[in-house]
Structures are given as C-alpha cells and as structure tokens.
Amino acid sequence: MGNPALLGGSIEKQFIPCYNFLKTLVDSDENIARILKRSPRILSCNLKVMEPNVELLGEAGVPESFISYMLIHFPHSVQMKCDKFKRSVDKTIQMGFDPSRMMFIRAVHVLCEISDQAWENKIKVYRRFGLSDTExxxxxxxHPLCMRLSEEKITRGMEFYVNEMSWSPAIVARSPVALFYNLERRIIPRCRVIKILMDKGFVKEYSTVISFLSMTDPQFLTKFVLNYKNDLPEIMDVIMLDRSRRIIVGSCLK
Incomplete structure (x- = not known):
C-alpha cells in the first residue's frame, strides 16, 4: 500500500522540493534511497525545519561530507524541531567536541534522540558507581553511544567490572565501549580468564578492557589461553567448543 505518511502530501509543493534539497547534499539517488530506507517520512518533512538544522551544522563548522553522512545515517535527527536540534548542537560544542570531526555528528545524533530526563537518569547511574561528571x-x-545504553545494561556492566573484577570505574570510563558487549557470552568468561592470569602474575592489570574484549574468539584463545596452557593447565577448563566447532571462551570457570 506504500507509506501512509506520503499519501497526503503534494508532489510539487512537498516531495519534489524535499527531494531536490536532499539531492544537493547527498549527491546520488542511491544515497537518497538509503535515507528513505531509514526514514520513509523524510520527504514529508517540513523544509522549514530541516533546512535550518542543516544550516546550523554548517555554521558550527561541520564539513559538508559529515552533514551528508548525518543525513544518510541519522536522518531522524535532522528532522528534529529546530529548538531541540540547536540545544543538541550547542551542548555538543559545550562538551568540547570538535565540529570538524565525525564524533561531533555522532554526539549530536545521540543528544537529539535522547530526552533530557533520560540523559539525567543515565548520568545518575554512572555517578552511582563513583564516576565524576568530568569522567x-x-x-x-x-563513545557517545554509551548514553544510549539502557540503565539496566549500564548498571549490570558496571556492577560486574567494579564489584566482581575490583576495577576502578575510571577504567570503564576510559573504554565505555566495554559496556556494549554481551555480559554473559563475552564479558564474564573473558574477564574470568584474565583474572586468573592476573592472580597468578602472568599478566598485569589492564588499564583498558577493550583490548581483550574486542578480540575475536580465536585471537583471545591464542593469546590468553593457549599461551599459558603449560603453566596453567586448569585454564583449559574454561574452553568450550560448540557444535559448529567455533572456538568459544566459555563461562564454566568457577
């Protein structure tokens, strides 16, 4: 039946002007198709909203290529009401983001998508674990997406790192992407392997958790398990092989 949001619009007064505006920013019909896939309603968006938002990014010093990236990947953000969008841009600048870097676009996107109340609630969760506002x-x-995680996911991840691993909250703050991984399937099994090696003096405490969490299963197995199997035969007890024979660091370590 098509997109209901487009049925009541005028082709000449709404869709064509909007299409032409997008085309000047993203160059190709292929990119416009990518935008429409993410946000079918964008052709019915009021240009009096979208144009000022795009202009604001340019005035802030955001390169045209990054503005195009935002339209293609985060089209909903550019359709935000102008006052909300401006507050998001201003807040991003106040927090020290460089408009000439891609991270600026990612931060604006997150601030556009999250409510003020949700932002404050997540700030409180991080504070609960001893992190300062600066941290x-x-x-x-x-990693701006650390503020898009649910309060539950933040809490469970921080509780494990701080309470179970006895790591400073600052370690996680320096590598917030560590909170994105699956707790049961990746974080707990790998951290328990690392803890054994730390307790036995084979590795020093990690200043960043992302170094071993981001490894593939075979990489982690080789570096942190097989390299120590002669000195610590019991470490092999944490290895499981699934039916497809893909190596997995298991959670059977007690």
Whole structure:
C-alpha cells in the first residue's frame, strides 16, 4: 500500500522540493534511497525545519561530507524541531567536541534522540558507581553511544567490572565501549580468564578492557589461553567448543 505518511502530501509543493534539497547534499539517488530506507517520512518533512538544522551544522563548522553522512545515517535527527536540534548542537560544542570531526555528528545524533530526563537518569547511574561528571563527559566524548545504553545494561556492566573484577570505574570510563558487549557470552568468561592470569602474575592489570574484549574468539584463545596452557593447565577448563566447532571462551570457570 506504500507509506501512509506520503499519501497526503503534494508532489510539487512537498516531495519534489524535499527531494531536490536532499539531492544537493547527498549527491546520488542511491544515497537518497538509503535515507528513505531509514526514514520513509523524510520527504514529508517540513523544509522549514530541516533546512535550518542543516544550516546550523554548517555554521558550527561541520564539513559538508559529515552533514551528508548525518543525513544518510541519522536522518531522524535532522528532522528534529529546530529548538531541540540547536540545544543538541550547542551542548555538543559545550562538551568540547570538535565540529570538524565525525564524533561531533555522532554526539549530536545521540543528544537529539535522547530526552533530557533520560540523559539525567543515565548520568545518575554512572555517578552511582563513583564516576565524576568530568569522567562521564569524557566517556561520552570517547563513545557517545554509551548514553544510549539502557540503565539496566549500564548498571549490570558496571556492577560486574567494579564489584566482581575490583576495577576502578575510571577504567570503564576510559573504554565505555566495554559496556556494549554481551555480559554473559563475552564479558564474564573473558574477564574470568584474565583474572586468573592476573592472580597468578602472568599478566598485569589492564588499564583498558577493550583490548581483550574486542578480540575475536580465536585471537583471545591464542593469546590468553593457549599461551599459558603449560603453566596453567586448569585454564583449559574454561574452553568450550560448540557444535559448529567455533572456538568459544566459555563461562564454566568457577
């Protein structure tokens, strides 16, 4: 039946002007198709909203290529009401993001998509684990999507790192992407392997958790398990092989 949002619009007064505006920014019909796939309603968006938002990015010093990227990947953000969009841009600048870097676009996107109340609630969760506002902003600058995680996911991840691994909250703040991984399937099994090696003095405490969490399963197995199997035969007990024989670091370590 098509997109209901487009049925009541005028082709000449709405869709064509909107299409032409997008075409000047993203160059190709292929990119416009990518935008429409993410946001079918964009052709019915009021240009009096979208144009000022795009102009604001340019005035802030955002390169045209990054503006195009935002339209293609985060089209909903550019359709935000102008006052909300301006507050998001202003807040991003106030937090020290460089408009000439891609991270600026990612931060604006997150601030557009999250309500003020949700932002404050997540700030409170991070504070609960002893992080200062400066550390929280630093984490956001490192990986803006850390403020899009649910409060539950933030809490469970921080509780494990701080309470179970006895790591400083600052370690997680320096590598907030560590909170994105699956707790049961990746974080807990790998951290338990690392903890054994740390307790036995084979590896020093990691200043960044992302170095071993981001490895593929075979990479982690080779570096942190097979390399120590002669000195610590019991470490092999944490290895499981699934039916497809893909190597997995298991959670059977007690």
């Amino acid at each position: 929280i902003v630093s984490a956001f600058r490192s």
